[in-house]
Amino acid sequence: MAKKQVFGEEAKSLKFSHRKMAKVIISNKNDRGKYSFRETMMDQESVADFIQKNKS
Numbered sequence: 001m002a003k004k005q006v007f008g009e010e011a012k013s014l015k016f017s018h019r020k021m022a023k024v025i026i027s028n029k030n031d032r033g034k035y036s037f038r039e040t041m042m043d044q045e046s047v048a049d050f051i052q053k054n055k056s
Contacts, residue, residue: 020044026054 022044027037042050 022047024050026051 020043021041024040024042024047025037026040027035029035040050
């Protein structure tokens, strides 16, 4: 049996319900000169704000 396709408003609502995510990796250098990394998953729209807040 074939999968039933959805058209119209239902298809649009299903498409926009999937959130676009981004993985952001922030690096910090400690006193001894070693780097540590922190990974965060967030919405793609808020990546620029997060980077600006976490800049060293």
